[in-house]
Amino acid sequence: MTSATLRAAAVPLLAGVLTLGCLTAWTVTGNAGTPPRLDVTDGRILTASNTEATAAFFTISNTGTTADELTGVTGPAGLRAMVGRDVEVAEGAHRMEMAGAVAVPARGALRMAPTGLDVMVSPPPRLAPGDRLTFTLHFRHSGPVTAEAVAVRPGQLRL
Template sequence: MITSAARTALRSAAAPLLAGVLTLGCLTAWTLAGNAGTPAEVRVTEGRILVPSNTEATAAFFTISNTGTTADELTGVTGPAGHRAMVGRDVEVAPGAHRMEMAGAIGVPARGALRMAPTDLDVMVSPPPRLAPGDRVVFTLHFRDSGAVEAEAVAVRPGRLEP
C-alpha cells in the first residue's frame, strides 16, 4: 500500500521526469533529422603567390571555403623550408600609405568563404623564394578545429591573381 507521502512524492517527481523524457526525445529527433550541426569542413583553393619584385618578401593568396555548419579559424601558416610565412593584414596608415601587420586568428564562417586579397589578408613569405610564372609552392594552413591543410600556390606576376 502506498502512503499519502509517497503518493505526493511520486506526483512531484512525475512532471520533471516527463519533461526530461520529452526533451531527450525531441533532441534525439532533431539529431536524427541532421539538424545537430556538422563540424567545420575547410577546403583551400585558388592558391596564388606573386613572383617577387624585391628580395625582402612576397605574398600568397588563397580562398578558404567551409561547407560545415560550424565556423573555424585560420591560426597560422607554414611555408616552404627556409622561408618564414605568416598571415598578414594590409592596414591603411594614411591616405595612400599602407603597411602590413601580423593578423591573429582569422575566422572562416560556417557555410561561407574567406578570400585573401592584396588589399586585405595575405600570407607574407620572407625571404621570397625564386619563382617564375607557373612555378608551384606548397603551404600548410593551420586551423583551430580542422587541423593542418596543405595547399598549393601557383606563381603569378603581380596583377594576375585571378584563377
C-alpha cells in the first residue's frame, strides 16, 4: 500500500470513529431517549351505587423519555372492564363512552378521575370499603402492568 492510499482510507475511518464517539456521548447523557417506564398507583374503585356499573381510577406515571398509550384493561374474572371517558352531553348531563388508546406522556402522568377518564366495571362487584380488586392495564409499547384498586365510597374518593 502506498502512503496516498493510506491517507485516503484514513479520512473515512476517522469520520466513522468520530461519528461513533459522538453517538456514544449522546446516548450516555440520556439524549437518545429511554423506553416508557410505567408505574400504576393510587388505584381506587367505587363501591356500587347502581346495578349497572361502577368505576375504578388509577394514576399512570411514565418516567421514560418516550410516550406510551393505554390500550385496554382487564379486571377480575366475571367482570367486564373497559377504559371509558365521561362526556358532557348537556349542561349537568353526562354519559360514558369508550375511550380509544389514551396517551401516557413521556416524563408525565395520566390521572384518571370521575369527570374524565376511568375504568368502567360491569357488573359492579359487591364491595365493602377497603376491599381490593386486581386489574391489568395494557399498553401499546410496554408490557401489561398489574395494579390493585381499593374500594371506597363515592363521597370518599380522593385523587
